[in-house]
Amino acid sequence: MRRKTLTALAAGAALVLRAGCVPAAQAADVPGVAFVYLGNPGDAxxxxxxxxxSKEAEAQFGKKIKITRVEDVPESADSERVFRELASKGNKIIFGTSFGYQDFELKVAKDFPDTVFLHATGYKKGKNFGTYDVRMYQGAYLAGIVAGHMTKTNTLGFVASVPIPEVVRNINAxxxxxRSVNPKVHTKVIWINSWFDPGKEKQAAETLIGQGADVLLQNTDSSATLATAQEKHVHAFGWDSDMKKFGPDAALGSVVAHWGVYYRAAIAQVLDGKWKNDPVWWGLPQQAVDLEDLNPTVTPAALNxxxxxxxxxxxxxxxxxxGPIKDQTGAVKVPAGTTLSxxxxxxxxxxxxGVDGTLPH
Incomplete structure (x- = not known):
């Protein structure tokens, strides 16, 4: 579940659209598809x-759709205004790409039954309101395998955002x-209580390195963890997108989310009249998540x-x-032969x- 806060954005942040503002009503013969973003796309x-x-979807459908992107929309009542305006302009599909939009987007969906509203990482459901997510924990597991081989201290570090199940899944994975390849490994975690705070992310990474962690992963939105690893001559991974350029020597790879796989499928389903509002949670089998751009220094054993x-x-x-999977106390939480639903x-x-410390509540 994503994006409850973004400290770099003020509550009154201006809404930014590539073309300057939310456009006039779409032409009747060209379905409008809108994306609402919490931040500015930047480069990672x-x-x-x-x-x-969204660009992959735009490339696939071309002139069959008209895409609108609205940037820097805070997770507040202001997002409701944005969703309502986009719906009133005739957009057929509206994607809300941040967890904190859920209630506002759902409220608007009830007033526009002919528009399909889709929400990233949420859990609520409505007649014309669906949710979607990607299984980033699968990529985190692959990164862990590489880290288990590459660590020299047997201490990994994790810069964590906010203590919700999504982040806990990724730490555990x-x-x-x-530990599947190196049972001696332990993971140290520092929570920064923010999704995006490069200063805190850097500080957390430095602290973890000071505690002996030599391979870092993060569930935060900036490239600060990888950049810090580069400065301190240890290893780390990119997150959400390929971040190698921010630490070319440090980067062992990046856990990448391929949202276009879902966007292309969802748009096609709506246009074909075949959309169903069943929750979607895709991962490696659907090529929606991957560990990519592995560093040439990764050992053959790790690669295998x-x-x-x-x-x-x-x-x-x-x-x-x-299972079998034990918790920190050694108690079996997932018996052999069973799988968490x-x-x-x-x-x-x-x-x-293998995870050190206490989970905040």
């Missing part, structure tokens, strides 16, 4: 990944992946284990959260064995 991170996905795990997860033969993953509130 969460909004950048969604923007890339990273640790499970690492990562490749094997990737193939098994993509084919459905392996699940990241299949999606409902359980969406309520995950405990650390697996």
């Amino acid at each position: 991170g969460w909004t950048f990944a969604h923007d890339q996905g 990273y640790t499970l992946g690492a 284990d990562e490749k094997s795990a990737r193939s098994a997860i993509a084919s459905g033969k392996r699940d990241v959260f299949t 999606d409902a359980q993953l969406q309520r995950l509130n405990w650390y697996v064995e």
